[in-house]
Amino acid sequence: MTNTIAIVGGGISGTLTVLNCIKQSKSPLHIIWFDAKNQFCKGLAYSTTDEQHLLNVSANNMSIFVDEPNHFVNWLTQYYPQYSSHNFAPRKLFGEYVQATFDVLKNTNPLISIQQIAEEIIDIKKKNNAFELKTTQTYYAQKLVLALGNFLPAHPRSISREFIESENYFQNAFHPTIIQQAITQKNITIIGSGLTMIDVLISLHHHSFSGKINIISPHAYIPQSHTENPLPSVKPFIEEHKIYTLIELLSIVNQQLKKAKKEYLNPHSVIDVMRPHLQFIWMNFSLNEKQQFLRHLRHKWGVARHRAPSESMAIFKRLESSRMINLIKGRVNDIKTIESCFEIYFSDSKIGQQSFKTEFIINCTGPESDYLKISSVLVQNLVKNGIFAPDSIHYGINAAKNGEISPNLYCHWTTSKRYFMGKHCSARNQASSKGISG
Numbered sequence: 225m226t227n228t229i230a231i232v233g234g235g236i237s238g239t240l241t242v243l244n245c246i247k248q249s250k251s252p253l254h255i256i257w258f259d260a261k262n263q264f265c266k267g268l269a270y271s272t273t274d275e276q277h278l279l280n281v282s283a284n285n286m287s288i289f290v291d292e293p294n295h296f297v298n299w300l301t302q303y304y305p306q307y308s309s310h311n312f313a314p315r316k317l318f319g320e321y322v323q324a325t326f327d328v329l330k331n332t333n334p335l336i337s338i339q340q341i342a343e344e345i346i347d348i349k350k351k352n353n354a355f356e357l358k359t360t361q362t363y364y365a366q367k368l369v370l371a372l373g374n375f376l377p378a379h380p381r382s383i384s385r386e387f388i389e390s391e392n393y394f395q396n397a398f399h400p401t402i403i404q405q406a407i408t409q410k411n412i413t414i415i416g417s418g419l420t421m422i423d424v425l426i427s428l429h430h431h432s433f434s435g436k437i438n439i440i441s442p443h444a445y446i447p448q449s450h451t452e453n454p455l456p457s458v459k460p461f462i463e464e465h466k467i468y469t470l471i472e473l474l475s476i477v478n479q480q481l482k483k484a485k486k487e488y489l490n491p492h493s494v495i496d497v498m499r500p501h502l503q504f505i506w507m508n509f510s511l512n513e514k515q516q517f518l519r520h521l522r523h524k525w526g527v528a529r530h531r532a533p534s535e536s537m538a539i540f541k542r543l544e545s546s547r548m549i550n551l552i553k554g555r556v557n558d559i560k561t562i563e564s565c566f567e568i569y570f571s572d573s574k575i576g577q578q579s580f581k582t583e584f585i586i587n588c589t590g591p592e593s594d595y596l597k598i599s600s601v602l603v604q605n606l607v608k609n610g611i612f613a614p615d616s617i618h619y620g621i622n623a624a625k626n627g628e629i630s631p632n633l634y635c636h637w638t639t640s641k642r643y644f645m646g647k648h649c650s651a652r653n654q655a656s657s658k659g660i661s662g
C-alpha cells in the first residue's frame with residue numbers, strides 16, 4: 225500500500241523534507257506538498273528578487289546537505305563562478321540553487337510521487353488514523369509535516385484599527401509593493417533594528433530613497449558586521465552534553481570574551497564555537513532560566529549571533545554618515561494617526577516619554593513566536609483542534625527534539641524553535657527533516 229505524507233510549507237524546511245524522503249524512502253510514498261504562496265523551494269527568505277539581499281552566512285556554510293558540505297559552493301562554481309566559498313552570495317541565487325537541486329532529484333526515486341499544490345491549508349483534523357487537510361478541497365494523509373515558517377511580527381502595542389489598516393503601515397517588511405511606496409515619502413520609520421531592517425535599508429538605498437529614516441528599537445543595537453580576514457578563533461570551551469545553568473554560561477562567555485580581547489582573538493568566534501552545543505544547553509535550561517533569558521538577554525544574544533555581510537553594513541554606515549538615519553533607543557508605546565501622518569510615542573528609562581512624527585512605518589520587529597497570538601487561520605484551528613499547543617514559554621510549539629509533536633505528526637525548527645540558538649538554517653532544517661520519511 226502507498227502511504228501518503230502531507231507537507232505544509234514550501235520553504236527550505238518543506239523542501240528538505242521532500243528531498244530527504246526522495247533520498248531515503250525504500251517503500252512507495254506519495255507526497256502532497258502545499259504552499260500558500262506558490263514559493264516552493266524558496267519560501268520567504270530566498271524568493272527575494274533584490275540582488276543586494278545577501279545571505280548572512282558564507283557560501284561554504286550554506287549547503288543543504290550536511291553530508292555534502294561543498295554542495296552549494298560546487299553549484300556556485302559551476303553557474304556563478306564570480307562567487308567563492310567565503311562570499312556572501314545573493315539570497316536569490318540560494319533560492320535558485322535549492323530549486324535546481326529539487327529539479328535534479330525529484331524523479332530519481334521511482335517509489336516516490338510528488339504532487340505540488342499551491343493552496344493554503346486552513347484546517348487540519350485527525351480522523352481515524354489519518355489527517356484531514358482542508359483548502360477549498362479536502363486531502364488525506366497518514367503522516368503530516370508542518371513547515372509553516374516564520375509568521376508576521378506582532379503589531380506595536382496599543383494600536384488602533386485605523387493604524388493597522390493604514391496603507392502607510394506595513395506589518396510585512398517583504399511586501400512586494402513596500403519599497404515603491406516608501407520611496408515617495410520624506411520621512412519613514414522602521415520599528416526594529418535587526419537584519420530585516422538592514423534588508424529594507426538596502427532596498428531603499430538601491431531605489432535612491434533620499435528622505436529621513438528613523439530606526440527605533442528598545443536597545444538601538446544594530447547588527448554586527450562579519451569580519452573580513454578574521455583574527456584567530458578562541459579554542460572550544462563548552463563541554464559536550466554538560467548541563468550549564470544560565471549564570472554559569474554567562475560567566476564563561478564573559479571570561480572568554482575578555483580572553484579574546486586580551487589575546488587578540490576573534491570575539492565572534494566565542495559565539496561560533498558554542499553553536500554545536502547551544503540546542504542541548506537551551507533544552508536543559510529550567511523554565512525560569514528560559515524566561516530570564518528571553519526577558520533580559522534575547523536582544524543582546526540576537527546581535528551577537530546574527531551578523532550581516534560587511535557589504536550590507538557598509539550601506540548602513542553610508543546612510544548614517546550622510547545623516548539620513550536617526551537611530552532612536554526606546555520602546556514604542558502608542559501610535560496615533562494624525563491626518564496623513566503618524567505620531568509615535570515611545571519611552572526609554574533615561575529620557576522618559578517622547579514622541580515624533582513620521583509618514584510611513586515598516587514593522588521589522590521579527591516574527592511572532594507566541595502561537596496563541598498568531599493570526600494564521602490554520603494555526604488558530606490547529607490549537608483549537610488540539611493538534612498542537614504552545615510550549616511552556618510561549619516561544620514556538622511543544623515538540624520533541626526531533627520535531628515530533630505526536631505520532632505521525634512533525635514540525636520543523638522554525639515552528640518548534642527548538643534550535644532557537646543553533647546553527648545556520650540548512651543544517652537546522654536538515655537535522656529536523658531527517659527521519660521523517662522513515
Ligand SMILES: Cc1cc2nc3c(=O)[nH]c(=O)nc-3n(C[C@H](O)[C@H](O)[C@H](O)COP(=O)(O)OP(=O)(O)OC[C@H]3O[C@@H](n4cnc5c(N)ncnc54)[C@H](O)[C@@H]3O)c2cc1C
Pocket residue numbers: 232233234235236237238258259260261262263266267268269270278279280281315343344345346371372373374423602636638648649650
Ligand atoms: C529575510 C530572511 C533572510 C534570511 N537569511 C538567511 C541566511 O542568509 N542564512 C540562513 O541560514 N538563514 C537565513 N534566514 C533564516 C532561514 O533561512 C529562514 O528562516 C528559512 O528559510 C526558513 O525556512 P522555512 O521553510 O522554515 O520557512 P519559510 O521560508 O517561511 O516557508 C514557509 C512556507 O510555508 C507556507 N505556509 C505557511 N502557512 C501555510 C498554510 N497554512 N498553507 C500552505 N502553506 C503555508 C508559506 O507560504 C511559506 O512559503 C533568513 C530568514 C529571513 C526571513
